[in-house]
Amino acid sequence: MTSSTPRVADPVLAAVSVRERPPRASALSATVTHLWRGAMAFKHFPAQLIDMMLLPIIFLLLFTYMFGGAFAGSTQEYLQFFLPGIAVQSVILMTVYTGTAINTDINKGVFDRFRTLPFWQPAAIAGNLLGDVVRYVIALSVTIGLGLLLGFRPGGGLPGVLAAMAVLIVFGFSVSWIFAAIGVVASVPERVSGTSMIVIYPLVFTSNIFVQPDTMPSWTQTLVQLNPISHAATASRALMHGTAGFWDVMGALIISAAITVVFAPLAVRLYRNKNAR
Amino acid sequence: MVGNMTSNGTPAIRTAGLRKSFGETKAVDGIDLEIPPGVVYGVLGPNGAGKSTLIRMLATLLRPDGGSASIFGHDVVGEADRVRRRISVTGQAASVDDALTGTENLILMGRLQGYGRQRARERAAELIAAFDLGHAADRLVSTYSGGMRRRLDIAASMTVTPDLLFLDEPTAGLDPRSRNQVWDIVRALVESGTTILLTTQYLEEADELAGRIAVVDHGRIIAEGPSSELKASVGSATLHVRLRDPGQRPRAGELLTRELGVPVRLAADPARLSAGAGDGARVIQALGALSGESIETVEFAVRQPSLDEVFLTLTGRKAEDAPVREESRA
Ligand SMILES: Nc1ncnc2c1ncn2[C@@H]1O[C@H](COP(=O)(O)OP(=O)(O)OP(=O)(O)O)[C@@H](O)[C@H]1O
Numbered sequence: 104m105t106s107s108t109p110r111v112a113d114p115v116l117a118a119v120s121v122r123e124r125p126p127r128a129s130a131l132s133a134t135v136t137h138l139w140r141g142a143m144a145f146k147h148f149p150a151q152l153i154d155m156m157l158l159p160i161i162f163l164l165l166f167t168y169m170f171g172g173a174f175a176g177s178t179q180e181y182l183q184f185f186l187p188g189i190a191v192q193s194v195i196l197m198t199v200y201t202g203t204a205i206n207t208d209i210n211k212g213v214f215d216r217f218r219t220l221p222f223w224q225p226a227a228i229a230g231n232l233l234g235d236v237v238r239y240v241i242a243l244s245v246t247i248g249l250g251l252l253l254g255f256r257p258g259g260g261l262p263g264v265l266a267a268m269a270v271l272i273v274f275g276f277s278v279s280w281i282f283a284a285i286g287v288v289a290s291v292p293e294r295v296s297g298t299s300m301i302v303i304y305p306l307v308f309t310s311n312i313f314v315q316p317d318t319m320p321s322w323t324q325t326l327v328q329l330n331p332i333s334h335a336a337t338a339s340r341a342l343m344h345g346t347a348g349f350w351d352v353m354g355a356l357i358i359s360a361a362i363t364v365v366f367a368p369l370a371v372r373l374y375r376n377k378n379a380r
Numbered sequence: 381m382v383g384n385m386t387s388n389g390t391p392a393i394r395t396a397g398l399r400k401s402f403g404e405t406k407a408v409d410g411i412d413l414e415i416p417p418g419v420v421y422g423v424l425g426p427n428g429a430g431k432s433t434l435i436r437m438l439a440t441l442l443r444p445d446g447g448s449a450s451i452f453g454h455d456v457v458g459e460a461d462r463v464r465r466r467i468s469v470t471g472q473a474a475s476v477d478d479a480l481t482g483t484e485n486l487i488l489m490g491r492l493q494g495y496g497r498q499r500a501r502e503r504a505a506e507l508i509a510a511f512d513l514g515h516a517a518d519r520l521v522s523t524y525s526g527g528m529r530r531r532l533d534i535a536a537s538m539t540v541t542p543d544l545l546f547l548d549e550p551t552a553g554l555d556p557r558s559r560n561q562v563w564d565i566v567r568a569l570v571e572s573g574t575t576i577l578l579t580t581q582y583l584e585e586a587d588e589l590a591g592r593i594a595v596v597d598h599g600r601i602i603a604e605g606p607s608s609e610l611k612a613s614v615g616s617a618t619l620h621v622r623l624r625d626p627g628q629r630p631r632a633g634e635l636l637t638r639e640l641g642v643p644v645r646l647a648a649d650p651a652r653l654s655a656g657a658g659d660g661a662r663v664i665q666a667l668g669a670l671s672g673e674s675i676e677t678v679e680f681a682v683r684q685p686s687l688d689e690v691f692l693t694l695t696g697r698k699a700e701d702a703p704v705r706e707e708s709r710a
């Protein structure tokens with residue numbers, strides 16, 4: 104009866120009789136390993152690249168041609184204003200991936216296995232977030248590239264556009280800690296994107312991405328000015344058009360630092376305590 | 381060298397009054413264990429008995445509400461890091477990454493354990509070959525069968541050979557062939573010096589692998605001891621017979637009683653009957669006696685007591701799925 108069963112015992116015995124314990128992985132190497140894990144998953148499922156590119160393209164076309172005329176008189180003029188703003192949204196939409204990935208790990212038990220390994224635990228989140236930077240670059244390149252084709256003419260030239268991209272990547276990195284925290288708390292991966300959209304869309308629409316708040320009632324103006332996304336959009340606009348003053352950029356960077364300081368420790372703490380009680 | 385530090389009499393696992401509740405549910409309700417190094421210890425219990433909760437506490441994944449637990453002398457709460465250096469866990473749900481290949485999963489484990497790139501690759505290749513996954517090494521785990529996934533999961537736990545391995549229902553849902561492979565693996569692991577605590581719902585499995593068994597129900601140990609003692613307390617195997625002609629059952633009963641020396645039990649199905657069968661030779665005689673009187677049997681089997689029968693004997697009631705609250709306990 105068991106004769107058809109391959110005898111696994113002997114090779115297994117040889118393989119597990121190796122009793123060596125390597126030194127603990129460094130925080131950097133653990134983070135790089137998680138980054139590598141994301142890269143491998145991406146390699147096996149390249150189709151997610153299409154999702155990532157599609158969303159920014161749809162939003163850019165939709166808003167430019169549907170509302171451009173109404174908002175700014177002409178689509179060309181609106182594009183100059185709108186493109187640096189929608190670039191912020193392109194980045195923000197990519198920050199959801201980390202939350203979903205972390206939640207999937209927790210639900211599948213991969214997280215339990217990680218937790219019994221002796222590496223620096225925040226590496227699991229940090230590796231994911233660094234992987235997101237690649238997504239930001241892709242999303243920004245697609246958005247800006249399409250913008251240029253449609254007639255976007257940045258006054259700041261290439262240096263301005265690159266500087267804007269750098270600021271937006273920093274901003275995206277900080278925001279992704281929020282969604283990492285949501286990813287730890289949510290019950291199932293599907294809830295992560297749902298909850299994230301509930302956070303993202305109100306913030307996006309109450310920012311200055313689509314229109315300048317000049318014409319709004321004063322309380323709405325205050326709302327728009329308090330919105331972190333507005334600061335990112337302002338910096339993006341100023342840098343791309345070469346009109347950036349010191350505070351245009353600093354505003355976005357300070358907001359990014361503030362978000363990170365609050366949400367990075369929160370996400371890590373939630374992660375460490377997850378399921379422990 | 382790490383593995384032999386345990387020979388000074390420190391138990392691999394020691395718990396005292398270990399408890400954990402989820403709301404009203406007392407998942408683990410005062411468990412005392414002392415398990416020496418180098419053995420396979422079985423925790424046997426039905427759904428919801430608290431097996432996984434027990435393992436999760438011992439593996440530092442869940443904080444106990446009360447009592448204490450130590451692994452090789454290290455407290456699971458206060459010295460979680462030291463405990464983690466000695467253990468591995470293969471949880472009930474396979475904890476491998478579906479979006480990676482088998483090899484990539486093992487490289488991931490190796491790197492997180494601290495191996496360099498090169499050594500992590502070598503170790504992955506060694507384990508892939510040893511655990512009979514060579515043909516699927518570069519396939520996504522999402523395409524693996526249940527048995528392959530289980531073997532990969534155990535292999536991932538052995539990237540660095542632990543001193544203590546927790547296996548939570550390692551053969552649940554596997555076909556007999558895959559189950560035998562996992563059993564062989566468990567035997568090899570313990571032979572290499574790793575202590576194993578495994579949970580199961582099958583008496584047969586606990587009996588096959590574990591030297592000692594704790595039967596757990598509603599978060600408590602209701603029986604504990606060497607598997608032979610436990611089985612003796614439950615009663616031995618049973619001969620089950622199904623006759624072609626139900627009309628012959630009375631006579632068949634007489635013959636079985638005579639040959640086996642025990643009373644027969646008549647099943648609800650009028651063609652079936654059964655009797656305790658401790659001794660193989662007498663079973664053969666008994667079956668011979670039936671055919672000697674031309675009583676035709678369409679089916680017969682000798683079965684070990686099932687978990688249900690163990691429960692019936694130990695508790696006087698059937699194993700249930702949901703744990704009862706305190707007040708309904710006798
Ligand atoms: N995180 C949790 N939250 C609430 N209740 C829980 C939780 N984990 C376990 N329980 C409950 O505690 C009890 C014991 O569960 P546990 O998973 O330890 O049982 P088990 O013996 O492993 O069962 P199975 O054989 O089904 O795996 C069950 O009633 C279960 O519903």
Ligand SMILES: [Mg+2]
Nearest residue numbers: 431432433472
């Ligand atoms: Mg369980």
